[in-house]
Amino acid sequence: MRKADVVKTKNRKNKILHAAVHHYIKTGAPASSKVLVGDYGVDCSSATVRNILAELEEDGYLAQPHTSAGRVPTDKGYRAYVDMLEGARRVALDEASRLRKAYDNRAAELEEVIVNTSRVLTSLSHYSGFVSLPAKDRTRIKDVELITVPGGKTLFVFVTDTGLVRHRLFGFEISRAAAGYINAYLRERLVGGTLDDAQSAVSNIQGDLAGSPADFRDIGRLLSSAFDYQENLHIEGVANIMALPEFRDLNIADFLGESSLEAGHRPGPLARVIRDNMTALDVKVIIGAETRCKGFECASAVIRSYSRDERPVGVLGILGPKRMEYSKMMSIVDNVSKMLEKALKDI
Template identity: 40%
Template sequence: MNMNDFKERKKKILQVVIRHYVRTARPAASGMIVRDYDFPFSSATVRNVLAELEEEGYLTHPYTSAGRIPTDKGYRFYVDRLMEAQKLTQEEERHIAREYRAKRRGLEEVMRQTSKMLSLISHQAGFILTPTLDRNFLKHIELVALGGKRILAVLVIQAGLIRHKTIQLNYDLKRSQLYRISKILNEKLSGLPLSQMREEMNRIIEQESNKYLGLLQTAKGLIGQAFTSEESEIYLEGSANILASVKEDLYDYAGVGSVFRAIEEKRIILDIVRRLVQSEGVKVLIGKENLYPELKDFSVVSSTYKSGNRVVGALGIIGPKRMEYPKMVALVDFVAKVVNNILNSEGG
């Protein structure tokens, strides 16, 4: 239907049907709309509008005698044209800020806390796609002897975020050697993108005298073992929330098994989120827009987050199409801004 022909009456009735269904998980009938929502139209008029909206693909009915429920097209029109912007309450914003302040700033902890926060507040499944290491800038490297030819390599990147890895060597390194290697690495590599570290080490080795060549070769080997380029991974929290939500919704319940399998495998979710990283801002994918049949009864609300001026990851929630879109968009947008601030804050 042409947008110019979509009369205000149809918009209002579509909005009521969606809000009613989101709130109650029950179809909306004409008599209920007139009675409960104080519409200045007769039940027959509303019934005719509902029939038109169904014919145009915005509504459907689960069985013959039922009222109407939204289709993917109806939800899409609502999100794009009818949804009123919403903000989190001040208490919700303060709670989120407190939770982040209370936790350590290790990268894994920030990722874990983000997925947990999104899940707890949305009552859906929360996720965050981690940035790959090579998209970040080095602040500091520390090498610590653990004994038994093992070394703990600690990498501090932007905003004090930390990655660490235990390395098993086939030779011993003295503490004095580790100190000198750490000193060289910090002097030569601090402030560089991690993706350039190996190339820079090769250049340094070519220019240095034989006096330090052995140490530099060792340092290059440690860099290679400790901080290889990694694929992004996804943190997911609260998949059980989806079951709790769908139990209320008899018409989408059949899809819960497939989405559980998709979440457990993570492959499908990871593929969808990687696509979302390709463009900035908050995005809403509804039902079949997710491309995978396993998610045809579910929606994804996501936002990208940045390190510096570069988009490095995405976060969001997954839940039934029957969700409070204004609240979910506000939540995802706010948490993305908090993660941006953490990744880009001065001095961690």
């Protein structure tokens, strides 16, 4: 066969595969040769389409639920379909307008921005949107301060480069001289380091401050507890996917697991997906069995990391059925991640 004929045959098979997967995503019904020729403009006879569908089935891209039925895509077929997409389509004008409005009145706290973002993903996709808080090993401390407050108490505050603000009120009072001494000590050792570094660094403070103006009991333990930050995952719209036929008989809690992404907790497959793709700078699609969760082969996730100062710090995405409109979901995730990055710069 001539090279030109080989290319033509390959292009025809790709077009038929694309049409078959698109039809199933759109309707939930198997694609027949009659439908592909009549509704999708496949430029060949029904007999030729039937032969190509049979070849695609043999190659593992399609499956036939019943002998007389049309074909439905396999995970391999979905993967080929996603790979054939020329890129995420541009967000429709009405969706772009909703995105801008969602971030016009930015939240003052990082957690509020994260919650708002997961709700935007859910609203635009009609599936389930999720966003992870910035990872501890990717979140750097911007400033720390101990402040003496009225009532014999001391307030400890730290701020990170991702906009996270944490404060802890201690039930003891220290002098201004002691507070100044500790602040200088902490800033020298913590500012610019990660939250992971901070917990180990402050645990040694007790010995370092022995005999100083700030020498008092348990300061290291108390400060270490203030840096006990949970890398939680915020999820919205679980009811949306539970209403779909593919998910009705599944225990979605097993897939989601605990909301914490940290070691020692019971992460679900979704948390593992996030950990494995913390540096995914482009939109990534994880289809069916690629989630590595037995019993949840019906699900797909469209994800992307979000960055602060060109450094990936967390992950966001959409969880839905395999028959989702991938081009649209990829576009939503890509654009929302960029809006989130812009919002983080303003915090």
